[in-house]
Amino acid sequence: MATGSLPHPTSPLRGVGVSPGTAAGPTVRVTERPPEPAAGPAPDDPVAEAARIAPAAQEVARSLRERTATTEEAAAVLAATAEMAADPSLTSRAEALVSERRLPAERAVHEAAGEFAEMLGAAGGLMAERARDVLDVRDRIVARLRGTVPPGVPDLDGPCVLLARDLAPADTADLDPALVLALATEEGGPTGHTAVLARALGIPAVVAVRGLLEHPAGGAVVDGTTGEVALHPEPVPARAAAVAEVAWDGRGRTSDGHPVPVLANVGSPADARAAVENGAEGVGLFRTEFCFLDARTEPSEATQREAYRAVLEPLAGLPVVVRTLDAGADKPLPFLSMGDEPNPALGVRGLRVAFDRPELLDRQLSAIAGAAADTGARVSVMAPMVATAAEARWFAERARAAGLERVGVMVETPAAALAGPALVRAVDFVSVGTNDLAQYTFAADRLSGALAELNDPWQPALLRLVAELARAGQEHGVPVGVCGEAAADPRLAGVLAGAGVSSLSMSAAALAPVGSALAGHTREAFGRAARAALAADSPQGARDAAARELTAGEGR
Template identity: 70%
Template sequence: MQLSGVGVSPGRVAGPRVVVAADLQEPASTPAPDDLSAEAGKIGPAAESVAAALSDRARSVSGDARSVLETTAAMASDPALVASASDLVRTRSLPAPRAVWEAAGEFMTALRAAGGYLAERAADVADVRDRIVAALLGAAPPGVPDLTSPSVLAARDLAPADTAGLDPDLVLALVTEEGGPTSHTAILARALGIPAVVACAGVLDLPGPGLVVDGSAGTVSPSGGEVSAPARAARASWDGVGRLADGHRVKLLANVGSPADARAAVAAGAEGIGLFRTEFCYLSANAEPGEAEQRAAYAEVLAPFAGKPVVVRTLDAGSDKPLAFLPMGAEPNPALGVRGLRVAFDRPELLDRQLSAIVAAASDAGVELSVMAPMVATASEAAWFAARARAAGIPRVGVMIEIPAAALCAESILAEVDFVSLGTNDLAQYVFAADRQLGAVASLNDPHQPALLRLVGMVAAAGAEAGKPVGVCGEAAADPALAPVLTGLGVTSLSMNAVALAGVGAALRQVDLAGCRSQIATAARLSRF
């Protein structure tokens, strides 16, 4: 019996199955505490102990794993959650574990209603909730058990904090019933080099003591439990220059969002930065960061790439990634609301201040600067951004192509800017009307989908006609099997997490440009689509 899911991290392995325990059992609402103040007073210390444990784990890792653990630690110590739960103890006479459960539930309901990025955070809140409740009960926290031998982990889903702490020497593969190709589980599995399949319904019901997992094909089968790991995707060697076997150049760049990411990217041989996410300066701030604060933060990220090209993306927030200091009002569908560059249309001064800080930081770091805007839909929007960016002293201006309208009108948009970069994660979500965080529609967000590849080809052709570069900075760029297809379509650069660089670089060295082009037809005929 073979099940199909969505392969999100390549490699084929077999091993004994270890099932990750389900979420913590819902705590009882009785008996009422004798001393309500004392009961409420337990919540803060429990939350702080959870936050401290997560922070300790964060310090032992780097890159994406560290960022995820730090974010989860911040959630655990969120004073709003502690205050809400404490208030439930005092007003409804609830035991502390039950109060935390209900307070977290209110936050999760609000996040799911918001959709998009915030809906994804609901799973993180559930993980924090369970850890605090376990601390209050004096129980072991739920999650991945301690492994003593190489095993395949199977779960309904995995919390980001659990995935971030996995040991690749003991975890042969990951399989989850839920999740999608751009979930934290998928991204971290790729970063750790662990084969993984998500959205694999029924995997917890497969018979037998073991599993065979093919993260490339997206299949899972039962086995006798024997370990077979030689086919795990090898950590390829790469000399740091992106090129095909015939010498055709394809720049291999890094996606970064923190100083740790930048250091890891340099160590991995990235030729530059293809996507610098600047949101880290804003999303946890109660007031807009000043230009000097932004300048220092950006310069710290850019410094390891002195003398190299970098592409900085302006603030990608609003609606589904709200800013505490910038109330946007309720929206019925945040994924289609005011986000990305749209935030700046009514507040151009916000963009202008960021552009000024970026220019100064690039000068401090000594990098070759390019800046691009997210969520651009039309040529007139591209022109509006380009004018402000050039007025700020940006030498090279581009936009992201992540809305189908922008892909269809790429020729007009390229007339206004110097380059474009395809954000395949959001582009797939909008092309297929499929929430990229929803496991039930995860197969539609597979970057191998022919409809998505056709749009990539259209944009690349427009770039070639205009003589301007076209990059890809979505998760598609990190797939060694897809990199030759994207190159054959005419993409000139690929930007990815640092750990994927060597594998993609090695894969491109195995094929020439003619071979890349020949793979396009094969990709479009994939039987599963």
């Protein structure tokens, strides 16, 4: 990483780049969580002590609701965190601990939240991510009870680079890209909330940077593409992010004209509008479960049809891939309880929910077909968590019976990827969910900061699975797209195209950088870069090999 005339930095640290671009500036450290409250002395008046808890929790909830979110996704994060702070089950449990064990209010909140977090953490996946939210709420309530500054991002008076152990969702939700030029964290993973929201905001970010907070730093240069963070002892001049190098004309294609449609991932009407505004050529992933995260009973077919119509209306005339409910494990829907499972990540989720309840799938397929007819969107449908070609055929038959002619499946398991030739013969298209495919391939929770490198989308083993599937698709004339977070990395997007991937779907903010990157090189150059990356033995080796090929190709 070039640092020019900047003050001499420490040796560059390396993490996992999760949001591309390079930015520099003076550093600001996020306020750490408060120390663990003491279990004593016992309050003189337990009733009065317990009565302090609910007002503090309500005040935290109010402050979260009043914050201004930068995106609809961020607004949902703030609303969910505020609801968690106001949850009466948390406050009542803390009040009970004051009464039963004569604990100070701060300690009672600490222990009550810890109990809830432990239950969520045991579930793994996104449920473990919600456990972090509970701990964030705990720390805010404890700070309110103490009358101290709550943990999180301090007030910023100028552009800076944020350094943190990790960022709670509520802290990430209202970041201002004009002030926060880049992010670097010691913890977190490539599919965690920090990574997802940083990409949505277009802020360069690197996570899982070991030793980040061990060095005094007045300034930093963060490269969200390579994963490097250079810390400087003195402040450095602010320099905003730089990603795109080639102007994008709104069509996904290589510089020699090979088409690679650049599509958007959506889950709400606002997402759909943002996709159109940012130049999406269509939608490669409509997450239907996002419409019903709080539903306690199964939405009727009419209710579903209306919800899907609201998302599809801004997309009239565009191709849209609608994914059926991806419920279970880390994305529980209250109306689809799976009961207690010893390992929910390997349990009944995605399409597996429908095997015992096919009528639920049939109602959804009918609602999707109706919404497509209502709006004029060119709708295809696909199923999540398919493991075998037989499962793909079962889904395809039901979808076509509902009047949906173009049918596909997501590949999120190694079994599905390895069944490529049989799988692609069963459907009209395949879409790779690289987030889950990585975690199942490497047996590594994708939200674990300690395992972030294993979930790095540049892992050569992961890329080989995608390339083999793409080859099977080409042999049988079946498109193979990518709709996981890997598609949002501009350089990796070109490598995926070079490996035979036919389309890329991502957050709206990533559309222009990815489209620009694709337009920067020929299909042949991306093919060479892909072969070099596949031959590497580490994620960084794959990055470096691809970069060398693309740089060398510029002189050819």
